[in-house]
Amino acid sequence: MSGIELLNWARGPGLQIAGAVFVIGVIVRLAAILLLGRKTDLSRPREGAMWPGLRTVLTRSIPDAGTFRRSPLVFIAGYVFHLGFLLTLLFYAPHILLLKSVTGLEWPGLPVSLIDVLAVLSITALVALFINRLIDPVRRHLSRCGDWLALLVTVLPLVTGYLALNRMLLPYTDMLAWHILSVELLLVVFPFSKLMHTFSFVLARWYNGAIAGRKGVQV
Amino acid sequence: MADNETLGEQLRRQGISRRSFLKFCAATTSLMALPPTMVSAVAAALEKARRPSVIWLSFQECTGCTESLTRSHSPTLESLIFGAISLDYHHTLQACAGHFAEHLRTEVIDKHPGEYLVLVDGSIPTRDDGVYSTIAGMTNVQILEETAAQAAAVIAVGTCAAFGGLPHADPNPTGAVPVSDIITDKPIINVSGCPPIPTVITGVLAHYLTFGGIPELDELGRPLMFYGDSIHDRCYRRPFYDKGLFAKTFDDAGARDGWCLYELGCKGPTTHNACATVKWNEGTSFPIESGHPCLGCSEPDFWDAGSFYNPLSAPIGDSSDWAAPAIAAGAAAGAALGLYGRRHKADAEARREPLTARDLEDKS
Structure with missing residues (x-):
């Protein structure tokens, strides 16, 4: 199979299969969480539940000083990776066109040179997090296959995208095909791994904040 | 038919000046991505080159490749270079027809085995024994196999011949295939494009005349000097x-x-x-x-x-072809899983046996 044939498969049937698995998987996981329900709390909430819940969704994104001092690398690399990844995903012109073809929405993109830098920063941050997880005995013992897999499937689209953008290692057509295939791997793994935190973090944080709000705990 | 006249002799006979010839050689050298020092070598090789016989086979095609070639810069040195080969068989350009035309094709094969070039445009139908395109009672597969058997090299001109092209597109009703699916024991140069650039076709021929072989090809069999x-x-x-x-x-x-x-x-x-x-x-x-x-x-x-x-x-x-069914399937599966979860929770609650401190004391 030549590079262009691989690319056509990745852009066609491959994307349809991966997209369907992703959509079905995410809806099933979210539905399973939401439909399970919670026991009715008959006590009168002290501070309400909704607002403390929503506030917690935002406040948990800001590192508190103690945690930051204990593990600065995880915070810095975590932020650099997440911001870099999201900006690369959402503001690189070809990505916007892909999302436009699916959602109908479009927005202005960033210059290629900036995307290039963001991709390098994101990859560097992920590598730092990988090494940290590898050499820190506590983190290493806590890590399971799913943790390593999540790192791998996240870094692959970044690396292949960077190599394609800069015409490195393989011809552009081949590298673009591998980039799209790596994204498809990410889409397939996503709903069944810890990557679901992309959606579930909102539910988890809201629930924590809501419980605290009911009990009158300041969050 | 091919004769013993060299290209240089023919160009002089046609009144092409030495300056024009060298200009063409410089352009060709540049086109082939060769260093400028090779101009004199290219000129010397081209001047001594003899006109090879060329059989141009047209299969499932639109004649766009021929149109592209015939409308190229005429009359320039490029077209004269093409004239400098002996184009012995070409449906669109040949004067003769019928059995006489077919006789010319077989005559070239018999007289110049291992020396002539075969240029193919169009894909080759293979479904239903290749009945979708026949010439003089022969299927395209038969003609190609017979003609290419004694050829020095095969040049697939255009995307149909090189990769199947439009006839090969889904659902490919004629079972169209490229030349490389039929001919596997000859060097094949794919000059793809719909149509290919005329200068690229003549450039590949010039390379063949100059160096007597096929140029360096990419993974799809295309000359790297043009498709790199x-x-x-x-x-x-x-x-x-x-x-x-x-x-x-x-x-x-x-x-x-x-x-x-x-x-x-x-x-x-x-x-x-x-x-x-x-x-x-x-x-x-x-x-x-x-x-x-x-x-x-x-x-x-x-x-x-x-x-x-x-x-x-x-x-x-x-995307709506798969996204909408996927959302529906996800919602249905999610609802089923959610209901199962609720029932499981209710069952667990029904089976729950509360354990009090007194129970523990009694047990101890």
Whole structure:
């Protein structure tokens, strides 16, 4: 199979299969969480539940000083990776066109040179997090296959995208095909791994904040 | 028919000056990505080259490749170079017809075994024993196999011959295949494009005449000297791509200012051809320069790669075809799983046996 044939498969049937698995998987996981329900709390909430819940969704994104001092690398690399990844995903012109073809929405993109830098920063941050997880005995013992897999499937689209953008290692057509295939791997793994935190973090944080709000705990 | 006259002798007979000939050699040398020091070697080799016989086979094609070639810069040295080969069989250009034409083809095979070139345009139908295209009672497969058996090399001209092209596009009702699926024991040069650039066809022939062999090819069998770079990498609009400046429609301000046509479906980044450097119509322009995105016509299966006007990064096919059923399936499966979870929870609660401190004391 030549590079262009691989690319056509990745852009066609491959994307349809991966997209369907992703959509079905995410809806099933979210539905399973939401439909399970919670026991009715008959006590009168002290501070309400909704607002403390929503506030917690935002406040948990800001590192508190103690945690930051204990593990600065995880915070810095975590932020650099997440911001870099999201900006690369959402503001690189070809990505916007892909999302436009699916959602109908479009927005202005960033210059290629900036995307290039963001991709390098994101990859560097992920590598730092990988090494940290590898050499820190506590983190290493806590890590399971799913943790390593999540790192791998996240870094692959970044690396292949960077190599394609800069015409490195393989011809552009081949590298673009591998980039799209790596994204498809990410889409397939996503709903069944810890990557679901992309959606579930909102539910988890809201629930924590809501419980605290009911009990009158300041969050 | 081929004779013993060398190319140099023929050009002099036709009144082509030495200066014009060397100019052509310099252009050809440059086209073949050879260093300038090779100009004299190319000139010497071309001057001594003898006219090889060429059989041009037309199968499932639209004659666009021939049209492209015959309208090339006529009358220039390029077309004379093409005249300098002995084109013994060509449906569109030959004067004779019927059995006499077929006789010429077999005569070349018999008289110049191992020396003649076979140029093919069009794909070859294989379904139902190849009945979808026959010439003089023979299927295209039979003609190709018979003609290529004694050929020095085969040149597949155009995307249909090189990769199957339009006839090969889904659902491929005739079982169309490229030359390389039928001929596996001969060197094949794929000169793809729909149609290929005339100068590229003559350039490949000039290379054959100069060096007596096939040029260095890429993984798809195309001469690297013409197909080594992508349109995108050689495109004069590339700086706009790098800056993120894209024309949104064919007549907006960006389009008028020459911004990148990526969003209008340009396949330049994945298309390898010499359009951006050699250009068309005596070097006048190429599609992107005329304001139209590259279709990717020199790549395999470009007809099956979705709309020509869909961006390269957009999926092939309509996302709603799979997204809506996937959402419905996800909602149904999620609802089923949610109900199962609720029932499981209710069962667990029903079976729950509360354990009090007193129970523990009693047990101890």
